[in-house]
Amino acid sequence: MARRAVAVLAALMVAGCAGLTDSGAARSAPGTSGTGPITFATGKDTTAYLRPLLDRWNQTHPDEPVTLLELPEAADEQRAQMVANLQAHSDVYDVLGLDVVWTAEFADAGWIVPLDRNQFPLDKMLKGVADTAMYRDRLWAVPYTSNAGLLYYRSDLLKKEHLKPPRTWAELRNEATLLSSKYHIGGYAGQFLPYEGLTVNFAEAVQSAGGQILSPDARRVTMDLGTTQTALGFLVDGVEEGWIPQEALTYKEEESRLAFQDGHLAFARNWPHAYGPATHSSLAGKFAVTRLPGLNGPGSSTLGGLNLAISAYSKRQKTALDFIRYFTGPEIQRLVLTEGSFPPVWAELYDDPALIKRFPYLPVLKEAILSARPRPVTPNYNQVSLVISSAVSGALSSSKPVDETVADLKQQLGEVVQPRG
Template identity: 70%
Template sequence: MHRPLLAVLAALALAGCTAGAAGEAETGGAEAGRRDGSGPFTLVIGRDTTSYLQPLLDRWNREHPAERVTLLELPEAADEQRAQMVANLQARSDRYDVLGLDVVWTAEFADAGWIVPLDRSLFPLDRFLQPVVATAVYRDKLWAVPYTANAGLLYYREDLLAKEGFTPPRTWAELREQARALHDEYGIGGYAGQFLAYEGLTVNFAEAVQSAGGGPILSRDGTQVTMDPAGAKTGLDFLMGGFREGWIPPESLSYKEEESRLAFQEGRLAFARNWPHAYGPATQSGIAGKFTVTRLPGLDGPGSGSLGGTNLALSAYSRRQKSAVEFIRYFTGLENQRRVLTQGSFPPVWAELYDDPALIKRFPYLPVLKQSILSATPRPVTANYDQVSLAIASAVSNALTRPFEESSGDVVASMRNQLNEIIRAR
């Protein structure tokens, strides 16, 4: 499976020749000397909330005792992960070797020279889900390798819907009706997503806009605000209406992924928007056998989720780049990807795993998830993504916190102005 050592070193030498603005600035001799480094290295990634990751790393360590990987866990929230990574990379520290990047960070990290381009021929990208591969490519170069895919799903209490004679909601109107009815009948929250003012709220808003026909928010090259004001207003009205009417509980304003996962699996929600990783823990909870998932609903039919996931990139300041690249090849390989699903409930990036009958029997949501990933919309591709996300999350948070006072149209207009200013400042 592995290419000859000489080929790997040659690929690293070629990749390491570029850094800085989309990899165009030359690196110095010290950095060049790191490219053939081997030995113990680190993987830095967001907190493992399901405890699946260390056993997978232990497998690598047993097979590569001289190249042991140490797990460095960052906070759960993507914003906090990014802040800690950026602080390390700006200091040109060699503490981080393999970086677990949110799929929206590729352009920013590449432009800054914090990661190095990789040789496409080292990885079987043609067997991966192609929308996910696209998140790792920037200016026609491969800057990372997809590790997990992701798309938002609607979790729902199948038992409660059956009792009330409901079918899974396909539209917002159906979701609203059912969430209100279940809230009134069973005294539980109707629906929740990730509504704290952070990256998760940006995702939830983007999905609402896309599902109302108002997306994408930015053009593919990140140079224009393409969000349709009418569609964005409709999407924001859907969320604000839920808070005004009470079927979205006010406590969800503090929810990130983990809080919303726990609320659903503890039986406090009838519906919840979350990523696929929440499925596994729920099967071990008190609602096991009582829930399932479907595609996110939209204005007139199935909605459009946001494309998420994690890519593995190589720090430009790593002193163990040879070992790090071999690890990335191993960790994104087919068999390890199978373990990512079976042991962690995280969506793999290999397309064929979604069609495996044995896996579908164990994870019956796989066909829905594959469809959701293939129909998902990427978040804005821009080196200023952090500022874009902050502007969106702040505006939407203010609207959801004050749903009786804020005008959705005014919020959208102000947001568009802010986004235009961010783009022009680039």
């Protein structure tokens, strides 16, 4: 009887862990079969769409309600709070909303648990999106939203001046200069404060000029000096010539969104979530979006997005897993778009005629996501980003020449990617 009891207990433990392991044994964790109330830690809900979606889960799961824990808006600050919590082995966080670039770091550190890829409809997601949740051929999170940078522009002003949306940097420069001078507004802004957003903007400039910063596995610095100088020079020239206003050097996503939405910019680079609020502002009917411009034609965005993972220290991992399955399913995916203006990961939604009628930018967004490039997959990504944003910020503030900045950046990145032993 004792042997039978042990066998039954073992079977129950295996059943409780179903879905939490991809291949081989999962990491030991405090609550692989635990159920009950859970928390969802993610960045600040700037569009106020998230709580109503969570209420849907809570209404049907009264014994397993989810509580939203809002972290700071900036990705760097979100990561810092999560890392401090996980390094302390705290069970305060159950489900983690991870920026796509954190997968490798969090998996490598043992802070999240591996998942069974067969438990999720990864084949229904946009091409390349599921790869952001993989590390060393295992699934560590589930894509919840995708993302790609878009160029927001004042369609009313372009129409008055008989201009077309810019497809190249030269066109953006000329049109931003003209509109800035004639209408007394800023020409163009992105996210130029020294943080992850600046790294993204710089990476987009480099790849839109035909270059690359690191190899996909982040083991080599593949940055061509000439191409990178052209990319950085485009941004630096914009600040020096004035069509990128000085205020833009203090912008994160929300600041640039508000500046454009309030009519202070002719062009702005931002994520799709800025579209919804603008349609409910005084700018409604006066703006549109297109792909980011590049050196000689349409550019390439950085692939962004949010993946949902389970903390290795959660005591209620069974409920956390069930919640992730539900929250990445088709019903919520549609609401992610319609209520939050965030890009869903389910490919079929981008071809839905009713959604395209309501969100005319969907075809452009789909093109932008499919042509976007992921950031390097490395546990050291945070250090890579800090080196880039610091160097680029120095050049934008005119404290260092472009050629010197690029040469030093290449050397510094080499030290991060291949540190001296």
